Amino acid sequence: xxxxxxxxxxxxxxxxxxxxxxxxxxxxxxxxxxxxxxxxxxxxxxxxxxxxxxxxxxxxxxxxxxxxxxxxxxxxxxxxxxxxxxxxxxxxxxxxxxxxxxxxxxxxxxxxxxxxxxxxxxxxxxxxxxxxxxxxxxxxxxxxxxxxxxxxxxxxxxxxxxxxxxxxxxxxxxxxxxxxxxxxxxxxxxxxxxxxxxxxxxxxxxxxxxxxxxxxxxxxxxxxxxxxxxxxxxxxxxxxxxxxxxxxxxxxxxxxxxxxxxxxxxxxxxxxxxxxxxxxxxxxxxxxxxxxxxxxxxxxxxxxxxxxxxxxxxxxxxxxxxxxxxxxxxxxxxxxxxxxxxxxxxxxxxxxxxxxxxxxxxxxxxxxxxxxxxxxxxxxxxxxxxxxxxxxxxxxxxxxxxxxxxxxxxxxxxxxxxxxxx
Amino acid sequence: xxxxxxxxxxxxxxxxxxxxxxxxxxxxxxxxxxxxxxxxxxxxxxxxxxxxxxxxxxxxxxxxxxxxxxxxxxxxxxxxxxxxxxxxxxxxxxxxxxxxxxxxxxxxxxxxxxxxxxxxxxxxxxxxxxxxxxxxxxxxxxxxxxxxxxxxxxxxxxxxxxxxxxxxxxxxxxxxxxxxxxxxxxxxxxxxxxxxxxxxxxxxxxxxxxxxxxxxxxxxxxxxxxxxxxxxxxxxxxxxxxxxxxxxxxxxxxxxxxxxxxxxxxxxxxxxxxxxxxxxxxxxxxxxxxxxxxxxxxxxxxxxxxxxxxxxxxxxxxxxxxxxxxxxxxxxxxxxxxxxxxxxxxxxxxxxxxxxxxxxxxxxxxxxxxxxxxxxxxxxxxx
Numbered sequence: 001x002x003x004x005x006x007x008x009x010x011x012x013x014x015x016x017x018x019x020x021x022x023x024x025x026x027x028x029x030x031x032x033x034x035x036x037x038x039x040x041x042x043x044x045x046x047x048x049x050x051x052x053x054x055x056x057x058x059x060x061x062x063x064x065x066x067x068x069x070x071x072x073x074x075x076x077x078x079x080x081x082x083x084x085x086x087x088x089x090x091x092x093x094x095x096x097x098x099x100x101x102x103x104x105x106x107x108x109x110x111x112x113x114x115x116x117x118x119x120x121x122x123x124x125x126x127x128x129x130x131x132x133x134x135x136x137x138x139x140x141x142x143x144x145x146x147x148x149x150x151x152x153x154x155x156x157x158x159x160x161x162x163x164x165x166x167x168x169x170x171x172x173x174x175x176x177x178x179x180x181x182x183x184x185x186x187x188x189x190x191x192x193x194x195x196x197x198x199x200x201x202x203x204x205x206x207x208x209x210x211x212x213x214x215x216x217x218x219x220x221x222x223x224x225x226x227x228x229x230x231x232x233x234x235x236x237x238x239x240x241x242x243x244x245x246x247x248x249x250x251x252x253x254x255x256x257x258x259x260x261x262x263x264x265x266x267x268x269x270x271x272x273x274x275x276x277x278x279x280x281x282x283x284x285x286x287x288x289x290x291x292x293x294x295x296x297x298x299x300x301x302x303x304x305x306x307x308x309x310x311x312x313x314x315x316x317x318x319x320x321x322x323x324x325x326x327x328x329x330x331x332x333x334x335x336x337x338x339x340x341x342x343x344x345x346x347x348x349x350x351x352x353x354x355x356x357x358x359x360x361x362x363x364x365x366x367x368x369x370x371x372x373x374x375x376x377x378x379x380x381x382x383x384x385x386x387x388x389x390x391x392x393x394x395x396x397x398x399x400x401x402x403x404x405x406x407x408x409x410x411x412x413x414x415x416x417x418x419x420x421x422x
Numbered sequence: 423x424x425x426x427x428x429x430x431x432x433x434x435x436x437x438x439x440x441x442x443x444x445x446x447x448x449x450x451x452x453x454x455x456x457x458x459x460x461x462x463x464x465x466x467x468x469x470x471x472x473x474x475x476x477x478x479x480x481x482x483x484x485x486x487x488x489x490x491x492x493x494x495x496x497x498x499x500x501x502x503x504x505x506x507x508x509x510x511x512x513x514x515x516x517x518x519x520x521x522x523x524x525x526x527x528x529x530x531x532x533x534x535x536x537x538x539x540x541x542x543x544x545x546x547x548x549x550x551x552x553x554x555x556x557x558x559x560x561x562x563x564x565x566x567x568x569x570x571x572x573x574x575x576x577x578x579x580x581x582x583x584x585x586x587x588x589x590x591x592x593x594x595x596x597x598x599x600x601x602x603x604x605x606x607x608x609x610x611x612x613x614x615x616x617x618x619x620x621x622x623x624x625x626x627x628x629x630x631x632x633x634x635x636x637x638x639x640x641x642x643x644x645x646x647x648x649x650x651x652x653x654x655x656x657x658x659x660x661x662x663x664x665x666x667x668x669x670x671x672x673x674x675x676x677x678x679x680x681x682x683x684x685x686x687x688x689x690x691x692x693x694x695x696x697x698x699x700x701x702x703x704x705x706x707x708x709x710x711x712x713x714x715x716x717x718x719x720x721x722x723x724x725x726x727x728x729x730x731x732x733x734x735x736x737x738x739x740x741x742x743x744x745x746x747x748x749x750x751x752x753x754x755x756x757x758x759x760x761x762x763x764x765x766x767x768x769x770x771x772x773x774x775x776x777x778x779x780x781x782x783x784x785x786x787x788x789x790x791x792x793x794x795x796x797x798x799x800x801x802x803x804x805x
Contacts, residue, residue: 081526088525095527248433252440262786263779264743270761275775278454279447359543366750373545380553390554397542397550404541 013067017075020064027058027093031100055093062089121385133388134395137379141395144215144370150207154218157198161191161225188229195222211289215370217399223293223371224358230297231357232350235304240334242305243312253305260302265360268295273367292364296357303353311346312338351411355404362400372396451772466768467492473763475754477670488764495759496781502676502755503742509681510741514688514734521693532689540686545747547683552675552751559671562653563661571650577662579669580651587645588638595638596631603627672753676745684741688734695730696722728800735793739786746782756781 031054033039062083070076082092113128116135124130134141143151164187168179199222201208214222241253260268272295273288280286315338323333343350365374376392379385455462467489474484475494479501482494520532539547557576560566565575573580586592603626610621638644651666699722707721748755749762756778765774 081524084524088523088528092525092527095531246429246433249436252436258787258790259783262783262790264746264757264782266746266749266757267761267775267779267782270757271775271779274765274771278451278771281450282454282457359541362543362545363747365545373543373549376549389557390550393546393550393554397546400543400546401538401541405537408537408541 013070016064016067017070017072020061020066023057023061023064025061027054027061028096028100030054030057031097035101035104054097055090058093058097059086059089062093129391129394130388131391133379133385133391137375137385137392140216140379141372141375142216143218144375145213146209146215146218147207147213150201150209153198153201153206157194158218158221160194160198164190164194184233188226191225191229211287214289216375217372219364219369219371220358220361223289223296223361223364224354226293227296227300227357227361228354230293231300231304234297234301236308236339238301238305239308239312242309257302257305260299261306265296265299265363266366268299269363269367271295288367289369292367292369296360296364300353300357300360303356304350307346307349307353308342310349311342311344314345315342348411348415351407351414355407355411358407359400359404372399460769462772464773466770466773469768471764471767473767475759476752477673477754488768491764492756492760492777495754495756498753498759499742499745499748499755499757502673502680502745502748502753503738505673505677506680506684506741506745507738509677510684510688510737511734513681513685515692517685517689518692518696521689522696536686536689539682542683544679544683544744545750547679548675548747548751551678552671556671556675561661562663571648573651573663575663576671577668578671579674580663580666581669582648582650583665583667585647585649588643591642592635592638592644595634595642599630599634602630602634606630670753672748672751675751676748676753680741680744684737684744687737687740691730691733691737694733695726695728698729699725731800732793732797735789739789742785743782 063086065075066079066083066089070079083089109128111128113126114131115124115126115128116131117123118132119136121130121133123132139148139151143154146154168182171179171182197204197206199209199214200211238253238257241249242257244250244253269292272291276291276295277286319337319341320333323337328337362371362373364371365377368374370378373396376389376396380389380392468487470485471488471491472484473491475482475491475498477498478494479497480494482490517532517535520528521536523529523532559574559576562573562575562577565573567573571582606621606626607623610623613619613621639646649665651663651668653661654664655661703721703725704717707717712720745755746757749758752758761775761778765771768774
């Protein structure tokens, strides 16, 4: 009795599974043929019904397929993951169909119908993207108006700076204690000298290139690099100032932090470009790029300070008390006990601040510095290349997305690494 | 004695440093302005602005003063922020919940949505929508109506405008309904605490908020007409829409980019808030005998909101500050109109940039103060 019931049930189940998978496959096939080959098998149905036809079919199919346990691995994982309730099944179908519908047009625009050969606008005959535009302007997007034959200077400067950044890994054991000194003081100075003498030139037989010609992605890197280096120590001092028990220092730090966090970066940049020259002595000239870097540094330092303060506050009081009971003074206590632990805690926060900094650098376009967004605007209005805004922005978006995504993944890894060590 | 010096000396040095920096800048500014023949002052605010704005909420033309231009531009900024906040909240909550879904596809598409929009600079997104995506829209004469009455064209989104008669009667009815609902809620809470009875507050509120405004139409003499946008031919090839409300493409691009970008951060806040509630809370509530709806309403949401709201407000603040990017696509917001056009015309760099920064600063500080008050209020009072 029991056995036969089971068999009947399983027979029912098998028919359900067959009907369900047939319906589901039919619905997916309909959408697939429709979007990839423009064959409309449900076209004979009246009006709106043909639009909803695959949705209804797939929905019925999924509800037939939904069983507690079938014994088929694939079907069970399907049921468990994407087909738990009617609502879930509906959303699943919706997302699948949306992807199926959106994929072919995107693919044909980006790859199949796109052009990349040739050097002029006329080479772009297809209906898809015109990557020729990107190819022709590529050097401009990367290096701005920097003279073509001098691009090796930018490349070698970046390579040198990056190389020096890794030097810390190869320090000998007895030099390890100078690591912080190297990264906080020596490295920025060397990097500045390299970038100054190699990229802007003017000495050692290199031709002088004024900062107005700098641009493109390399300018984004230069600006974010310097702001990154300078805003960190400044933020650390401000965070300590905000935690200080000396009222004057505390209030000045709080005022500074709240002020910069309260204003948008764009007004800060406006300030640096139109208002700041008024505050300088008359015969004193400061390059626009330098002013912008100072402005962004001051701005981001406030955010950095708040993140570091979070780390300082998260440390238990016992750490402070223990350090004090060993007879350490304020600076000794902070440098050897508090900051190393606090900074470890705030690595993800700091990485997020740096990420925000990199994402903020395109803003310098507003005050007339031609980094990649500025170069795109310039290229877009070039009479020979009108009408390719879409390609340009997609190209820039992809570049930034890769940089930022890599940074966020790296910070996530760092976080995981230090989490286990604690 | 030694200790006292240790305390006072650093403070003195810091103050001296700050005073020196400010003094140095002030003296330089004085000298520079004297040399260029500019004087410091805010009289220019009452002068005629003599520039036009593309899009305004209040009446404005070139004959109005700079002060009025400031107010109108500030309203434009607030409009963008308001719309952006609404859309980013809706999107953010949906995506945040979707990230916790058991459905593999939903979970991953939500995660990719977040990774995608979060890692592209906001300025590029605004440019993309404004210069690339919205430029692909049809011209007015080719536009197909959306929902029958609205038109999305390359020149903007045209929607019907509402023409009210006796609007104040309608508004007072609405306010009366809201006040009544608040009273009923308080009363219902009292009844529940005293007698343990639950009043159907939701139904009463819904009834009140629909019936009172409806009554104003029937009795109060309120009428509502819609003015439809109509296609009008200016020349043989040039068409525009007339009537209705026109939302300029700048506004649309800005709101789209701001809400898509900020919604990723809101989604992360929502996710963190819901994940931050320990499973035990849910189980404890269930074991007391609460229904799933009650668990969500009385146990999970109050605790999750406590985690969600502070960082979300921070994101709203960021959105408001980021709305200043409007200047890059010429939407007449505070930065473009005031720190751009007005500054060019008057040359009063210090005053104008100062006012602009102070405006944003006061918005931020006001919201921060509100947030601190709220945090204090909802803080769990531990014994």
